[in-house]
Amino acid sequence: MKAGSFFALALAASTAFAGSARAEEPFKIGVSVGLTGYAAAVDRSWRDGLDVAVDYVNAHGGVLGRKLELVVEDNKSEPQEAVTVYRKMISSDHVGIFISGCVSAGNFAAAPFVVRAKIPMMLCSILPPQPEQAAWAYSFLAPPRFEVEKRYEYLKNHTKIRTVGVLYDPSPYANFQKTLAVNAAPEFGIAVPVVEQYKQDDADFSTQISKMESADAKAVIKIGLGGSTLTTAKNIKQLGLNTLLLGSVDDLAVLKPAGDTLGSQFLFVATPSQVYDALPQGALKSEIGRFLPLWKAKQGERDPGWAGKAWDAVMVTVEAIQAAKSFDGEKIRAAVETLPPHQGTGGVYNFSPTVHQGITVNPFLLGTFEGGKVVVKD
Amino acid sequence: MTTAPILEVRGLSARYGEVVALRDAELTMREGEFVAVLGPNGAGKSTLMRSIIGLANATGTVRFRGAALKRDPAAVAAAGIALVPEGRGIFGPMSVAENLQLGAYMIGGRGPDYERRLARVLHLFPRLKERLDQVAGSMSGGEQQMLAVGRALMADPKLILLDEPSLGLAPKVTAEILESLALLNREGLSVLLVEQKAPLALKLAGRAYVVSNGRISAEIDPKEITSHGDLARYYFA
Amino acid sequence: MATSPATILRNPRQWLGQLPLAFAVAVVAYAIIDGGYIVTVVGFALIYAVFVAGLNIFMGYAGQTSFGQNAFAAIGGYASAVLTATYGWPPLAGIVAGMAGAVVCALLIGMPTLRLKGHYLAMGTLAIGLIVYEIAVEWQSVTNGYMGISGIPPLGIGSWELESDRAQLIFLAIVTALSLWATWRLRQSRFGRALVALSGSEDAARALGINVGRTKLIAFVISAMFASLAGSLLVHIVGFISPEMIGMNMVILAFTMLYVGGIGTTTGPLIGAVVIGLLPEVFRGLKDYQDLVYGTALILILIYAPGGIASLGRLAPKRRAAR
Numbered sequence: 049m050k051a052g053s054f055f056a057l058a059l060a061a062s063t064a065f066a067g068s069a070r071a072e073e074p075f076k077i078g079v080s081v082g083l084t085g086y087a088a089a090v091d092r093s094w095r096d097g098l099d100v101a102v103d104y105v106n107a108h109g110g111v112l113g114r115k116l117e118l119v120v121e122d123n124k125s126e127p128q129e130a131v132t133v134y135r136k137m138i139s140s141d142h143v144g145i146f147i148s149g150c151v152s153a154g155n156f157a158a159a160p161f162v163v164r165a166k167i168p169m170m171l172c173s174i175l176p177p178q179p180e181q182a183a184w185a186y187s188f189l190a191p192p193r194f195e196v197e198k199r200y201e202y203l204k205n206h207t208k209i210r211t212v213g214v215l216y217d218p219s220p221y222a223n224f225q226k227t228l229a230v231n232a233a234p235e236f237g238i239a240v241p242v243v244e245q246y247k248q249d250d251a252d253f254s255t256q257i258s259k260m261e262s263a264d265a266k267a268v269i270k271i272g273l274g275g276s277t278l279t280t281a282k283n284i285k286q287l288g289l290n291t292l293l294l295g296s297v298d299d300l301a302v303l304k305p306a307g308d309t310l311g312s313q314f315l316f317v318a319t320p321s322q323v324y325d326a327l328p329q330g331a332l333k334s335e336i337g338r339f340l341p342l343w344k345a346k347q348g349e350r351d352p353g354w355a356g357k358a359w360d361a362v363m364v365t366v367e368a369i370q371a372a373k374s375f376d377g378e379k380i381r382a383a384v385e386t387l388p389p390h391q392g393t394g395g396v397y398n399f400s401p402t403v404h405q406g407i408t409v410n411p412f413l414l415g416t417f418e419g420g421k422v423v424v425k426d
Numbered sequence: 427m428t429t430a431p432i433l434e435v436r437g438l439s440a441r442y443g444e445v446v447a448l449r450d451a452e453l454t455m456r457e458g459e460f461v462a463v464l465g466p467n468g469a470g471k472s473t474l475m476r477s478i479i480g481l482a483n484a485t486g487t488v489r490f491r492g493a494a495l496k497r498d499p500a501a502v503a504a505a506g507i508a509l510v511p512e513g514r515g516i517f518g519p520m521s522v523a524e525n526l527q528l529g530a531y532m533i534g535g536r537g538p539d540y541e542r543r544l545a546r547v548l549h550l551f552p553r554l555k556e557r558l559d560q561v562a563g564s565m566s567g568g569e570q571q572m573l574a575v576g577r578a579l580m581a582d583p584k585l586i587l588l589d590e591p592s593l594g595l596a597p598k599v600t601a602e603i604l605e606s607l608a609l610l611n612r613e614g615l616s617v618l619l620v621e622q623k624a625p626l627a628l629k630l631a632g633r634a635y636v637v638s639n640g641r642i643s644a645e646i647d648p649k650e651i652t653s654h655g656d657l658a659r660y661y662f663a
Numbered sequence: 664m665a666t667s668p669a670t671i672l673r674n675p676r677q678w679l680g681q682l683p684l685a686f687a688v689a690v691v692a693y694a695i696i697d698g699g700y701i702v703t704v705v706g707f708a709l710i711y712a713v714f715v716a717g718l719n720i721f722m723g724y725a726g727q728t729s730f731g732q733n734a735f736a737a738i739g740g741y742a743s744a745v746l747t748a749t750y751g752w753p754p755l756a757g758i759v760a761g762m763a764g765a766v767v768c769a770l771l772i773g774m775p776t777l778r779l780k781g782h783y784l785a786m787g788t789l790a791i792g793l794i795v796y797e798i799a800v801e802w803q804s805v806t807n808g809y810m811g812i813s814g815i816p817p818l819g820i821g822s823w824e825l826e827s828d829r830a831q832l833i834f835l836a837i838v839t840a841l842s843l844w845a846t847w848r849l850r851q852s853r854f855g856r857a858l859v860a861l862s863g864s865e866d867a868a869r870a871l872g873i874n875v876g877r878t879k880l881i882a883f884v885i886s887a888m889f890a891s892l893a894g895s896l897l898v899h900i901v902g903f904i905s906p907e908m909i910g911m912n913m914v915i916l917a918f919t920m921l922y923v924g925g926i927g928t929t930t931g932p933l934i935g936a937v938v939i940g941l942l943p944e945v946f947r948g949l950k951d952y953q954d955l956v957y958g959t960a961l962i963l964i965l966i967y968a969p970g971g972i973a974s975l976g977r978l979a980p981k982r983r984a985a986r
Contacts, residue, residue, distance in 0.1 A: 084954075121947075126907050127811070128707065128897070135700035136947070156813050157903040178814045218800055220809040481866055503872030515867035517860050519927070528856050532872040581871070 074110075074117035075375055077102070077365070078143030078167075080133050080158065082151045085125025086219075086248075089274070089299065090354050091149035094172050095120055097355025098147060100342050101362035111369045116362075119143055123154045130154025131161070138165045144375050146170065147361045150354075152220050159185065168381045170361040172354065174221060175404055186364075186384060186399055188357045188392075190407040192225040193232055195317045198412040199269055199294040200236035202315065202426050209267045209292065213242040213260030215253065215280065217272035225271045225296075241265060248276055254283045260291070267292040274302060281306035281314055297412070299351040300422065307417030315425060318415035319353040321393050326424045331391040332411075339393050352393070360392030364399075364406070429457040430491070432585055432616050433478070433507075438486035440477045447473040448484070449640045455585070460608070460617045462631035462648075464624045470640040471620045472512050475589050478502075479509050490585070504532055508583035512590050512620075514574040518563025522554055525562050525573055529580025539582075547576040550606050568599035575603060585616040592623050604630055683972045684930045687937040691836050695829060701944070702828040708940030709835040710896045713842045714913075715920045715932035717889020720846055723927035724855060725882040726862025728781070730914055731788035732890045734772075734795035735765040737909035739891030744812040744904045745805060754818050758895040765891035766884055773883040777876065792914060799906040811905025818899045831900060838896065839933060842889060847929040849885070858882055859927075923964050925971025934972050938964075 079098060081091035095118075102116045110116060119141045121133035130151060137143045138161065145168050148155055152173040159181035162169055168184055174192075175182040203209045212233070216226040226243065233240045241263040244256035257280065260268060268291055270280055277295045284291050295303060295316035307314050320332055324340055327333045336352075339359045343352050367390060369375060372383035389398040395411025414426040435453040439446065448470045455461050465471050477484035480497040488495045490505050508529075517525055526547060530540050548555040551572040557565060562573055571591055578586055588607070592600040600623075608630050611617050621627035628634060628648040636644040694705035714736060721727050742761030746752040752760070776787045799806050806812065818825045818834060825831045849855045857878050861868040865875050898904040916939065924935020939961075946956045968975045 122953075126912065127903060127905055128901065128908050131901055132700070132703050132707065132944075135703040136944075139700040153809065153811050153903070153905040153907060156811060157901050157905070157908075159813070160902045176813060177810070181813070218809060220811075223803075223808055223810065476866075479870060481869060499869035500872045500874050503870065509870040511864075511867055511870060515864055515870070517863040517867070519863065520856065520859055524856050524859075527853070528860050528868075528871055528873075531853065531857065534853055577871075 074115040075369075076117050076119050076137075076141055076143040077362075078134070078137035078141065078146040079118055079120045079148060080123045080130050080137070080146065080151070080154060081120060081149035082125030082154070083120075083122040085151075087125040087149060087151045090172070091125075091151070093299075093351065093354035094149045094358045096347060096350075097343070097352075097358030098362060100339070100346060100355065101359040104342060104359075105362065105366055111366050112373065112375070114375070116366075123149075123151055125151050125154070127151075127153040127157035131157050134158035134161060138162070138167065143167065144377065145365055145380060147358070147365065148172065150221075155185070156181075166377045166381075168377055168384065170365060172357060172361075174224065182404055184381060185404060187405045188361050188364075188394065188397070188407075189405065190395060190411060191405055192221065193228040194407070194410040194412055195296055196225060196229040196232055196269065196271075197236075198317050198410060198414055198426075199315075200232065200238055202294075202414045203238060203267060203292075204236045206426065207267075207292070210237055211239045211241060211263070211265050212267045212269050213244065213256075213263065213265035214240055214269045214271065215244050215246060215256055215260075216270075217246055217248050217276065219248075219272065222272045222296075229269055229271065240269075246272070246276060248272070248274060250276075251279065252283065253280055254287060257283050257287060257289070257291070261287070261289055265291070267294055270295050272296060273298050277302060277316075278305045278309065281309040284313070285309055294414075297353065299353070301351060304417060304420070308420070312416060312418070315414055315416045318413045318422070318424070319356065319394055320411055320413065321352040321356040323413055323415055323422055323424050324352075326413075326422075332393075332395075335391050336393045356393035360390070360394055360397065363392065364390050364397055431455065431489075432457045432459070432491055433618070434487075434489040435474075435478065436487045436489070438474070438477050438484055438488065440473050440482040440484035442483075447482075447640055448477055451477070451486070451637075451642050453635060453642060455616060455618060458611070458614055458616055459633065460611045460619070460631050462624075462627035462634040463618065463620045463637055464627060464634055465622070465637035467622060469637045471622075471637050472589055473640075474637065475509060475512075475587050475618075475620055478587065479507060500532075503581060506582075506584035508578035508581045508586050510574045510578045510586065510588045510591060512593065514570050516562045516570050516573050516577065518561070520562055521559055522562050522565070522573055523558040525577050526554075526558075526580050529577035530582075532581060543580050543582055547579050550579070550610070551576050567594050568596065568603070571595060571599070571603055575607070579610070583615070585618065586610075587618045587620075589620045590622060591619070592621060592626060600626065681930075683934045683975055687930070687934045690937050690941065691832075695832055695836070698829055702832050704940055704944050705937070706828075706832050706835055706900055707897075708936045709832070709839040709933075710893050710900065711917060711920060711940065712839045712933045712936035713896065714890055714893035715917050715924070715936055716839075716842045716846045717886035717893070718917055718921055719886075719926065719928075719932050720849065720858070720889070721882050721886040722921065723931070724850060724858040724862065725879055726859075727777070727879060727882070728785040729788040729883070729886070730785055731772075731790070731792035731795075732886065732917065733792045733909050733911065733913040735769065735887040735890035736894030736897070736913060737795045737799055737906075738765045738768055739894030740898045740904045740909055741799065741806055741812075741894075742891075743895040744815050744898045747899075748812055748815045753820070754816060754895075754899055755820060758892060761895045762888050762891045765887045769884040769887035770880070773880045777879050777883060792911065796906055796910050799909065806906070809905060809907075811903055811908075812898075813903045815898050815902045815904065817902065818896070835896065835900070838892075842892075843929060843933055846932075850929060854878070854881070919961065921971075923961065923968075923971060925968075925973030928971060928973040931971050931973035938972060 081095050102118055106115045119137050123130035123133050147170040150172040155171055155173050156176045159176040163181050163184045171187050175185050175187050214229045216222045230240050242260045246253050293314045297317045303316050321336045324336050368380050368383040372379040384399050385401045389396050395407040397406030398408050399406045413424050415422050416425055431454050433455040438451040440448040463471050476482035478488050479502045480499045495502055619627055634646050635642050694701045718732050721729055739761035742764050743757035746757040747754055779787045800808055825834055857873045861875050869875055920935035920939045925931030942957050946953045949956055
């Protein structure tokens with residue numbers, strides 16, 4: 049029994065560390081994010097975006113008289129860890145909704161429990177594959193095909209290139225996009241004779257690029273995040289090719305070195321908030337204008353892309369709670385599906401009972417670097 | 427002493443890489459004999475033991491009771507040869523009882539046969555009886571050596587090979603252990619004892635071989651060795 | 664469980680020796696009663712205890728090294744996932760099939776690999792773990808790559824499923840207890856003694872008639888079966904599997920549990936798994952400092968209990984192996 053009481057003590061100590069103030073009963077938002085591990089870059093932005101949004105909402109009186117409170121848990125980018133933190137947030141913190149990061153496998157692994165607890169999940173990742181789990185999940189990602197289609201559109205409308213190669217990493221998201229890239233190509237009259245995979249930590253993709261060159265592919269559709277884009281750019285330059293490199297949505301800090309290397313040969317899919325200055329006046333620009341100054345005040349020149357989506361997820365949640373006039377999970381979920389289209393920083397979100405990936409109109413732009421500055425090409 | 431040969435070693439050679447550790451060793455032992463193998467440190471005595479039981483990478487033939495031995499320690503053990511290795515080779519983390527059980531590994535678990543062997547060993551070394559549950563590694567050197575001999579006897583061998591049992595032990599303890607071996611020998615167990623400390627071995631052995639530089643250089647009758655000088659003659663021959 | 668009641672009564676020192684085990688058992692009991700998210704934490708700990716119990720046979724008893732045990736967890740995990748989620752097999756059949764697969768693979772892998780010793784064996788087994796991880800990533804038609812396999816049913820027999828967390832935890836506790844009991848019996852057997860003997864000296868073991876190569880191989884196969892079982896349990900409890908779940912971090916975690924709990928002891932795997940599983944939760948409130956404090960706690964444990972927590976209570980080290 050001594051051991052048992054020690055355990056109780058340890059548990060008490062752990063809750064004491066957490067130190068929650070229960071005076072005004074804030075509405076708790078559970079956040080499972082990979083603050084360490086492979087998802088750290090995106091998920092830290094996601095968490096910081098949530099911070100900005102929650103501060104904004106609380107400064108404006110909260111929702112239905114209650115403040116919002118974030119419960120952030122690091123899932124270390126691992127599914128098993130995600131299960132633990134989701135369970136913790138459900139049974140110990142009693143969160144009312146999840147607005148979780150981009151660790152798809154972690155969100156998939158936790159989905160059965162979350163659904164059983166009847167808690168809606170707003171996700172930065174793709175939707176769980178099981179329909180009964182996807183029923184409670186809402187993705188704030190643009191459909192992966194939009195990223196690919198934006199690039200195909202550009203090639204079709206602005207160049208004579210009709211043959212491309214696809215270069216992708218083995219992550220779930222990239223893999224998914226790769227398939228879409230292959231399937232969507234014919235719609236744009238584009239042929240994809242070469243599809244090559246790379247590993248995120250490989251240091252050279254010359255082999256893959258040469259294969260594309262010999263198949264007469266004049267553009268590389270690169271699918272995947274991080275430093276590999278710069279590696280691809282360098283390899284194209286070293287091989288002395290005039291191939292275009294079309295990168296995925298990524299952090300500007302990651303994209304810029306590739307732009308510096310390849311100049312106008314490098315184009316990338318840009319989120320609206322990345323090219324705020326170049327946007328026309330309108331609902332999109334004003335929503336970004338609401339978020340961006342708050343973001344810059346806290347984070348300076350850090351890329352606002354993912355953080356903006358986190359902001360959007362909070363705003364949709366707030367609207368749904370207001371529409372439902374309730375904090376009940378099932379009612380929030382019903383409200384999300386009947387909300388009018390919501391103009392966010394990352395596009396227009398239009399959820400319905402059948403559409404759980406809110407962005408249905410391509411919000412992306414195609415950018416390039418000119419003189420170190422981002423320029424919109426299309 | 428005209429009993430049948432129990433061990434016949436013919437042309438046994440062994441090498442460790444480039445180094446020849448044993449060259450064309452010839453040795454014969456008869457049933458019930460107590461034979462000593464003498465020689466300075468590094469002469470090849472241990473290699474001879476290891477080669478006989480199939481642990482060393484050796485060539486040549488070893489016959490046990492007329493049948494050729496396979497170069498497989500398990501087969502050698504099954505045939506009835508037990509080795510008390512140099513440095514005792516007891517299993518320190520295990521209890522004395524478990525070490526003894528391992529000695530009877532070839533006959534499997536407990537049984538009447540096992541109990542009979544255990545009783546014999548504990549009768550021979552009563553000190554082990556008091557320490558059956560003790561971790562073997564926590565015993566004194568002498569007790570560990572008794573355990574090593576006792577463990578070998580648990581296999582109920584016809585021939586026991588002992589590699590330097592006196593190593594690191596007080597003379598009194600060594601004498602005690604060797605006395606018990608002499609007793610077993612009188613009961614019919616054949617003993618092949620490797621020793622650096624020649625006087626000790628010669629007191630018990632009926633016959634002795636001298637090994638130097640990887641060769642068996644001489645066969646001697648202990649009764650002829652009366653002074654230290656006599657032996658030195660063989661060592662450095 | 665490692666000591667008969669009679670021995671305990673005779674020797675009060677044994678009481679002290681069993682305190683860490685009592686603590687681990689108390690934690691499991693607490694989780695079953697409490698029912699909060701601690702159920703999940705303890706559930707994972709118990710699954711890891713099974714995995715580590717297998718590793719303990721190969722590393723603790725036989726004194727060998729394997730950095731590739733995650734390979735067999737992957738075989739069990741994916742066999743269970745694919746057979747139940749894709750082909751609709753009952754969970755028990757999936758578990759058995761996984762274990763059979765693990766046995767075959769362990770034999771095929773072990774025969775060449777176990778000729779290696781020391782660091783080479785460590786490297787060889789490490790490679791196996793990495794290769795199987797890569798297969799899990801690349802063989803997309805079966806494993807679905809990084810997307811993983813979801814919709815894996817919970818454990819159960821026939822139409823009766825272990826739906827509630829508590830029922831699952833009780834089941835895991837029983838499986839873990841049986842696993843530890845099995846390793847204990849194995850350690851007390853002729854085979855177990857042969858393992859500990861060859862870990863002390865392969866030559867001495869050979870001289871006693873022990874077939875060292877075959878004994879090691881059997882130990883490797885048995886530990887692979889435990890790993891496979893743990894992998895299957897894991898996917899049924901989580902309902903999902905992806906390569907990250909059976910990657911190198913699994914091996915690192917298991918090693919930590921084995922050394923913290925007490926390598927070569929019967930109860931060490933359970934104690935280590937519970938302590939290591941619980942530590943991050945105790946420190947979770949520290950947020951960014953969680954890993955730092957966790958690391959410090961680990962180092963302190965290993966300094967003050969170098970033989971592992973299971974051996975802490977033994978003031979006078981009369982016996983090492985639990986008997």
